[in-house]
Amino acid sequence: MAPVQRLMPTEIGEELIELTRDICAKELAPRVDEAERRARDNGEFPREVFDILGRAGLLSLPQPEEYGGAGQPYEVYLQVIEEIASVWMSAAVGTSVHSLTAYPILTFGTPQQRTALLPDILDGTRIGAYALSEQGAGSDIGSMTTRATRDTESASESDSESDTGSTSEREGDGGAGGEGYRITGRKAWISHAGHADYYTTFARTADSGGRGLSCFIVPGDAKGLSFGQPERTMGLHADIVREVMYDQVEVSADRRIGAEGQGMAIALAALDAGRLGISAAATGLAQAALNVASAYARERQQFGRAIGEFQGLAFLLADMQAAVSSARATYLYAARLKDAGRPFGAEAAAAKLIATDAAMRVTTDAVQVLGGAGYTSDFPLERYMREAKVTQIFEGTNQIQRLVISRHLLGG
Amino acid sequence: MNIVVCVKYVPDAQSERAFREQDKTVDRDAVDGLLSEVDEYAVEEALKIVEASEGEVTVLTVGPAQAADAIKKALQMGADKGVHVCDDAIHGSDAAATSLVLAEAIKKATDGSPELVLMGMTSTDGVMGVVPAMVAERLGMPQVTFASELTIEGGSLRARRDGDAASDTIEASLPALVSVTDQINEPRYPSFKGIMAAKKKPVEQWTLADLGVDAGAVGIDAAWTKVIDVAKRPPRAQGTIVKDEGDGGTKLAEFLAAGKFL
Numbered sequence: 001m002a003p004v005q006r007l008m009p010t011e012i013g014e015e016l017i018e019l020t021r022d023i024c025a026k027e028l029a030p031r032v033d034e035a036e037r038r039a040r041d042n043g044e045f046p047r048e049v050f051d052i053l054g055r056a057g058l059l060s061l062p063q064p065e066e067y068g069g070a071g072q073p074y075e076v077y078l079q080v081i082e083e084i085a086s087v088w089m090s091a092a093v094g095t096s097v098h099s100l101t102a103y104p105i106l107t108f109g110t111p112q113q114r115t116a117l118l119p120d121i122l123d124g125t126r127i128g129a130y131a132l133s134e135q136g137a138g139s140d141i142g143s144m145t146t147r148a149t150r151d152t153e154s155a156s157e158s159d160s161e162s163d164t165g166s167t168s169e170r171e172g173d174g175g176a177g178g179e180g181y182r183i184t185g186r187k188a189w190i191s192h193a194g195h196a197d198y199y200t201t202f203a204r205t206a207d208s209g210g211r212g213l214s215c216f217i218v219p220g221d222a223k224g225l226s227f228g229q230p231e232r233t234m235g236l237h238a239d240i241v242r243e244v245m246y247d248q249v250e251v252s253a254d255r256r257i258g259a260e261g262q263g264m265a266i267a268l269a270a271l272d273a274g275r276l277g278i279s280a281a282a283t284g285l286a287q288a289a290l291n292v293a294s295a296y297a298r299e300r301q302q303f304g305r306a307i308g309e310f311q312g313l314a315f316l317l318a319d320m321q322a323a324v325s326s327a328r329a330t331y332l333y334a335a336r337l338k339d340a341g342r343p344f345g346a347e348a349a350a351a352k353l354i355a356t357d358a359a360m361r362v363t364t365d366a367v368q369v370l371g372g373a374g375y376t377s378d379f380p381l382e383r384y385m386r387e388a389k390v391t392q393i394f395e396g397t398n399q400i401q402r403l404v405i406s407r408h409l410l411g412g
Numbered sequence: 413m414n415i416v417v418c419v420k421y422v423p424d425a426q427s428e429r430a431f432r433e434q435d436k437t438v439d440r441d442a443v444d445g446l447l448s449e450v451d452e453y454a455v456e457e458a459l460k461i462v463e464a465s466e467g468e469v470t471v472l473t474v475g476p477a478q479a480a481d482a483i484k485k486a487l488q489m490g491a492d493k494g495v496h497v498c499d500d501a502i503h504g505s506d507a508a509a510t511s512l513v514l515a516e517a518i519k520k521a522t523d524g525s526p527e528l529v530l531m532g533m534t535s536t537d538g539v540m541g542v543v544p545a546m547v548a549e550r551l552g553m554p555q556v557t558f559a560s561e562l563t564i565e566g567g568s569l570r571a572r573r574d575g576d577a578a579s580d581t582i583e584a585s586l587p588a589l590v591s592v593t594d595q596i597n598e599p600r601y602p603s604f605k606g607i608m609a610a611k612k613k614p615v616e617q618w619t620l621a622d623l624g625v626d627a628g629a630v631g632i633d634a635a636w637t638k639v640i641d642v643a644k645r646p647p648r649a650q651g652t653i654v655k656d657e658g659d660g661g662t663k664l665a666e667f668l669a670a671g672k673f674l
Contacts, residue, residue: 012607012608015488015607016604016607019601019602019603019604019607022601023601027601055600055601055603056601056602056603056604057603057604057605058604061604070604
């Protein structure tokens with residue numbers, strides 16, 4: 001199967017795609033089956049994926065070079081994500097989620113916070129989890145109950161251990177002064193939970209609904225942090241998902257990102273960008289399914305000819321190709337808007353909706369092309385189909401995407 | 413220590429390879445090429461040696477214009493500079509002529525005094541495996557071929573050479589030429605930083621004239637061998653079916669013995 005034709009905006013972009021394909025073929029592809037099985041059966045987290053991608057610089061493509069990123073446009077970054085997803089969906093989702101956890105620091109953090117936190121995150125030394133959802137607060141983020149309360153004593157303790165040292169750093173970060181916080185509550189559906197080195201955590205600092213939320217970076221080894229059993233999910237097993245429990249977890253004030261009450265705005269801005277990553281990953285998954293199905297349709301003989309010669313299947317495959325192409329075009333359009341500094345929220349939501357629905361349909365139809373063989377785990381299609389389902393659910397369900405799009409369209 | 417690594421640009425084994433009608437040489441325009449995979453091990457070994465001490469790694473290739481891609485890949489991995497010997501007269505050269513060009517280029521790149529030359533044990537397309545020995549001979553250096561382990565200590569090197577029955581440990585004084593196997597290390601991938609850095613690294617372009625090599629001594633007309641004809645591998649024939657009439661085991665053994673598998 002010839003690789004996807006890509007029009008990259010720069011020579012660097014082309015070279016990054018080449019590097020990604022090389023790493024995917026030689027490092028990721030040989031690992032995927034075993035790692036997915038071990039994750040499903042034993043809850044093992046394939047940390048080495050992040051080491052491999054981190055060493056190559058692929059975990060930090062869109063972030064600025066001054067913090068160790070590659071300063072690449074989303075147009076390039078997302079096509080790299082798509083390439084990774086076409087070989088290993090969990091690895092692509094993991095990369096996108098990792099970027100999501102860094103987004104608040106990069107966009108809303110102080111220069112000191114960025115300098116202190118980002119380099120280790122961007123080279124993959126520390127990987128992140130994004131702790132937003134709760135059992136009672138999924139689409140309705142504003143109803144979250146996890147609470148961060150100010151705590152003067154704990155702040156002075158953690159200050160003395162703070163890895164950033166100087167106390168003068170905190171000046172100008174919104175007037176939090178010397179106070180720290182204690183976080184108590186439960187987060188649900190958290191990717192990388194129990195394995196992440198830090199948790200980008202949203203918690204309530206005031207009782208004013210969506211306006212009372214704040215964002216914190218909680219170290220993975222913080223006292224009072226514990227985790228539930230890995231969820232028994234339908235697919236995407238290597239993306240280990242668990243509950244995260246916070247019991248009086250101390251966080252120093254210099255690990256609060258943005259002002260108190262700014263949490264909702266931060267979470268939504270991060271998700272706008274994160275959705276583009278999911279769109280690209282879903283497109284790669286659909287492409288992978290299409291590749292398997294079209295190769296099979298050329299080989300498999302029934303009634304004395306290749307089944308692809310029957311129009312019933314040829315047109316099904318054509319529709320699959322059209323769905324993949326439109327998913328790719330839609331996320332790239334949103335990416336180019338973002339790269340140009342234009343508003344892109346509605347287009348990102350549309351990309352997420354179109355690409356993940358395409359992934360669901362294309363993977364389902366790909367199983368159909370292979371018939372009984374597609375339904376077995378001798379082929380990867382049944383796995384692709386299970387993995388596609390969650391893309392319609394996470395980072396905002398596709399119903400929420402329609403809400404976002406319609407609000408942009410109609411106001412309100 | 414300054415190291416010269418000789419690398420080759422070869423057609424991608426994944427693609428459909430063909431020969432040119434007029435002179436029966438590999439049709440380079442029809443297929444994508446890449447840095448010969450075994451040569452990645454030589455580049456990696458050179459990088460490890462200079463990272464552990466000091467020095468520069470120069471990547472040298474002899475090949476058509478596209479062969480610049482092989483140098484680029486090695487520079488992205490971390491080599492410091494490149495030398496590309498590119499001259500139409502080299503087209504169709506055999507191993508002996510290739511070794512002549514490489515040897516002269518190594519001398520020129522090191523002002524006549526190379527310290528260590530590394531090569532892959534063989535190319536992944538021609539698979540002759542004789543060029544390292546020939547280059548060493550031309551440079552008057554000890555040749556240590558098929559090294560699966562390499563240590564440099566002061567003015568000498570020690571290498572392990574794995575045979576079917578036993579491994580040899582070989583010592584040689586420097587300067588020397590070493591060809592490496594794919595057991596010696598795990599080549600690194602380029603990184604984004606490596607890709608960016610490679611763009612600023614110097615690559616020199618040399619012709620035969622720059623090396624003082626007579627064009628008549630190389631190329632297809634000077635080659636000691638000539639390809640008369642090439643043919644596609646015949647399609648796979650129907651296999652032999654052995655029907656077991658109580659003597660199946662014997663027949664199977666006879667079949668394997670006839671094919672020298674036993």
